[in-house]
Amino acid sequence: SQALLSRRKLTTPILDKIHEEGVMAILRATKSISSPRLHASYYSTGFNPSIRRMSTTNPIARVKSLDHLVLTVKDIPTTISFYEKYLGMKSTSFGSSSSISPPAKRYALSYGTQKINLHQLGAEFEPKAKSVCPGSADLCFVSDTSVDQILMRLREEGLEVLEGGEVVERTGAVGKLRSVYIRDPDGNLIE
Incomplete structure (x- = not known):
């Protein structure tokens, strides 16, 4: 063929x-x-002919957006402080589902129409990811603040900026991006 x-x-x-x-x-x-x-x-398929590409003509569901993701963290208050201070997210709390007795308080970071739910390492809510590990995420956020201004503020705050401490060119879901990379308190890569 x-x-x-x-x-x-x-x-x-x-x-x-x-x-x-x-x-x-x-x-x-x-x-x-x-x-x-x-x-x-x-x-x-990674150029492996033995792996068959799934048909996209009749998927089980068509994803339209991301509602939330979960980060397992070593310390929820430290994580909340970091994301509020440096990325302008808002912390929220909510009750667990009625299947958990007694209801447990849960925490999240909200931004735009999405949120990041936070699980405390060793006290994760079920169901959970098969392998939970703080510091294993690689997250790219889009901001309406100029990347040059972000870089200047990160330097003023004394945060380590990766990739030589400079703005780098990348391609994301929205196309070409100018990015800076830092790590959160658990070591997650933040772009």
């Missing part, structure tokens, strides 16, 4: 380039594969 022939034309340097720059790199690197859907299939 054409897809199989095209796959054989890919060389290791081209594959390395894909991993560095994403699917669009292959579009520039070779003309032998012309279908964007095929490019996505190559990228999403």
